[in-house]
Amino acid sequence: MGNVLVFAEHHKGKFPKSTLVALQAGKEAVGKLGGNCLAAVVGSGVEGAAQALTGYGLTKVLVADDPALANYLADVYAAALAQIIKAHEVSLLIATSTAIGKDLLPRVAARLGVGMASDVVGINADGTFTRPMYAGNVMATVSLDGAVKVISIRGTAFDATQAGDQAPVEKVTLSLDAADKKMRFVSFDEIKSDRPSLTEARIVVSGGRGLKSGENFTTYLEPLVDALGAAMGASRAAVDAGFVPNDLQVGQTGKVVAPELYFAVGISGAIQHLAGMKDSKVIVAVNKDPEAPIFSIADYGLVADLFKAVPELTEEVKKIKG
Amino acid sequence: MKTLVTVKRVPDPESTIRVKPDGSGIVTENVKYVINPFDEIAIEEALRIKEKQGGGEVVLVSIGAKVVSEQLRTGLAMGADRAIFVACEQELDSLAVARLLAKIVERENPELLVMGKQAIDDDANQAGQMLAALLGWPQATFASKLEFSADQKSVQVTREVDGGLETIGFALPGVITADLRLNEPRYASLPGIMKARKKEIKEISVSELGVDITSRLKIQKLTPPAKKQGGKKVETVQALVDLLHTEAKVI
Numbered sequence: 001m002g003n004v005l006v007f008a009e010h011h012k013g014k015f016p017k018s019t020l021v022a023l024q025a026g027k028e029a030v031g032k033l034g035g036n037c038l039a040a041v042v043g044s045g046v047e048g049a050a051q052a053l054t055g056y057g058l059t060k061v062l063v064a065d066d067p068a069l070a071n072y073l074a075d076v077y078a079a080a081l082a083q084i085i086k087a088h089e090v091s092l093l094i095a096t097s098t099a100i101g102k103d104l105l106p107r108v109a110a111r112l113g114v115g116m117a118s119d120v121v122g123i124n125a126d127g128t129f130t131r132p133m134y135a136g137n138v139m140a141t142v143s144l145d146g147a148v149k150v151i152s153i154r155g156t157a158f159d160a161t162q163a164g165d166q167a168p169v170e171k172v173t174l175s176l177d178a179a180d181k182k183m184r185f186v187s188f189d190e191i192k193s194d195r196p197s198l199t200e201a202r203i204v205v206s207g208g209r210g211l212k213s214g215e216n217f218t219t220y221l222e223p224l225v226d227a228l229g230a231a232m233g234a235s236r237a238a239v240d241a242g243f244v245p246n247d248l249q250v251g252q253t254g255k256v257v258a259p260e261l262y263f264a265v266g267i268s269g270a271i272q273h274l275a276g277m278k279d280s281k282v283i284v285a286v287n288k289d290p291e292a293p294i295f296s297i298a299d300y301g302l303v304a305d306l307f308k309a310v311p312e313l314t315e316e317v318k319k320i321k322g
Numbered sequence: 323m324k325t326l327v328t329v330k331r332v333p334d335p336e337s338t339i340r341v342k343p344d345g346s347g348i349v350t351e352n353v354k355y356v357i358n359p360f361d362e363i364a365i366e367e368a369l370r371i372k373e374k375q376g377g378g379e380v381v382l383v384s385i386g387a388k389v390v391s392e393q394l395r396t397g398l399a400m401g402a403d404r405a406i407f408v409a410c411e412q413e414l415d416s417l418a419v420a421r422l423l424a425k426i427v428e429r430e431n432p433e434l435l436v437m438g439k440q441a442i443d444d445d446a447n448q449a450g451q452m453l454a455a456l457l458g459w460p461q462a463t464f465a466s467k468l469e470f471s472a473d474q475k476s477v478q479v480t481r482e483v484d485g486g487l488e489t490i491g492f493a494l495p496g497v498i499t500a501d502l503r504l505n506e507p508r509y510a511s512l513p514g515i516m517k518a519r520k521k522e523i524k525e526i527s528v529s530e531l532g533v534d535i536t537s538r539l540k541i542q543k544l545t546p547p548a549k550k551q552g553g554k555k556v557e558t559v560q561a562l563v564d565l566l567h568t569e570a571k572v573i
């Protein structure tokens with residue numbers, strides 16, 4: 001087994017939990033399959049930031065620093081990673097299935113002419129991987145042939161990695177040509193929020209079409225979200241209707257979350273929604289329809305009109321929290 | 323502009339998917355098949371581009387068994403001009419799909435490729451990115467808005483990413499993969515369905531394309547997921563909060 005390389009996604013030099021989770025998957029892979037665990041920090045002016053990853057028991061932290069890498073762009077980042085992989089005897093590339101991970105890894109795999117497994121939830125000792133298919137209706141055991149294996153992992157399936165021995169930082173030299181730089185960053189319209197991020201929060205409160213409007217999200221759901229110190233999520237129907245921004249969508253084709261506590265409020269529980277939250281430890285459903293499928297997976301189900309129940313819920317939560 | 327749109331035949335998202343007892347595949351009896359929902363959005367976008375630009379061609383491509391012609395016919399009824407069917411009975415991973423598509427692109431020379439971001443059967447979310455890599459083309463995945471330059475030689479794409487909306491730009495040709503909010507696909511009209519009967523679906527064999535389609539990703543076994551059992555119904559908000567506090571100890 002060659003080395004395991006973890007793509008260490010960062011946001012302006014900060015490493016989110018999803019990156020620490022990928023490092024954990026990398027260390028687990030090394031434990032089961034052998035090799036060394038390396039991290040790759042890619043960007044412009046990120047040498048200092050890379051220091052933050054030296055204390056996690058990795059073998060090396062590789063830094064690819066180039067002005068062309070200032071903004072994440074699939075073509076130039078894929079070129080950079082492919083070069084790092086070739087130069088460091090990498091046989092397994094790992095990143096978390098974030099928007100960037102999903103965009104980047106298949107491009108790297110195809111550049112190397114190798115296959116990829118997406119959304120891996122288990123790295124097995126025999127070298128196979130476990131991943132969901134069909135909106136989580138099926139779990140597949142898959143193998144990958146080829147000199148390099150590429151996997152994206154589900155952030156909910158691994159823990160954030162713990163501190164460990166110090167690793168050295170090593171600069172890598174890249175040669176990026178014009179053919180790798182056809183894409184251009186234009187702008188990022190950030191949705192600012194003071195709440196915890198959906199994929200990192202201990203509690204998630206999601207609203208669905210039952211909320212009926214964006215205003216109702218603000219008047220009914222948000223006070224509960226904030227009383228719990230939770231992150232806010234939504235069903236596709238709520239996002240499509242424009243009640244809340246798209247990055248709150250939980251589900252098969254949105255974000256996958258597995259918090260300690262998940263509230264589904266006015267959400268029917270379509271399989272595509274369940275695919276994104278059914279691994280939550282405790283699930284609460286509030287729905288006026290006793291037959292709603294969400295109740296079949298909810299640990300605690302409350303059949304009620306949400307417009308009456310949610311304000312009460314918020315008050316009770318506040319009492320407990322003092 | 324000539325646009326190539328990829329179309330995958332997948333089980334209807336409303337259908338219940340079960341694993342065969344021996345784990346070799348899914349139960350296909352009584353499963354209805356449809357165009358992958360993201361590919362439907364891709365077709366719609368290509369049609370809108372053509373309508374807006376007042377010209378061009380929308381060509382559909384699907385790889386699979388003979389039955390995929392049903393989905394191609396539906397896409398033609400929506401308004402696409404013609405279709406290509408690559409006959410292949412064997413299961414393919416996204417890399418093999420991308421390799422075949424790369425050959426079709428070589429033959430067809432489109433200025434734009436619009437694909438779905440993800441097939442809802444394998445949930446891979448790979449083929450578009452892989453095809454872009456093989457062609458050396460730029461890519462814009464998870465697209466929610468496209469804006470072409472006046473000369474139609476470049477495009478700016480708004481993408482649904484973590485934490486907001488990102489806009490990137492590039493000169494064509496390029497690959498775009500559709501997300502849910504790019505548009506609302508139209509239904510095929512009756513005249514559309516009639517016209518589609520006469521539109522061409524050209525069949526091409528894998529051997530003609532001369533591509534190695536060995537899948538690198540091999541499925542060893544399928545199993546049903548662990549079942550999560552529903553718990554209890556609670557009568558009042560107060561009871562719910564009490565249980566969350568004292569029994570589940572999560573608040």
Ligand SMILES: Cc1cc2nc3c(=O)[nH]c(=O)nc-3n(C[C@H](O)[C@H](O)[C@H](O)COP(=O)(O)OP(=O)(O)OC[C@H]3O[C@@H](n4cnc5c(N)ncnc54)[C@H](O)[C@@H]3O)c2cc1C
Binds near residue numbers: 210236251273289292
């Ligand atoms: C390709 C594809 C991908 C998809 N991806 C996703 C995804 O990632 N995430 C996702 O969520 N969905 C996804 N979907 C959509 C999914 O199939 C459902 O349509 C969607 O989840 C329904 O959202 P909802 O539960 O909010 O709405 P509905 O199904 O309309 O349910 C609304 C619920 O609110 C309840 N309600 C109404 N009023 C009240 C009230 N006053 N008090 C209490 N309860 C009330 C109703 O009883 C009902 O159960 C996808 C679909 C497709 C085809």
Ligand SMILES: Nc1ncnc2c1ncn2[C@@H]1O[C@H](COP(=O)(O)O)[C@@H](O)[C@H]1O
Binds near residue numbers: 385
């Ligand atoms: N067999 C196929 N035929 C045509 N297009 C396909 C096929 N498989 C995948 N695609 C396209 O690639 C996209 C992503 O697929 P996937 O990588 O499997 O998630 C789909 O939305 C389709 O547009």
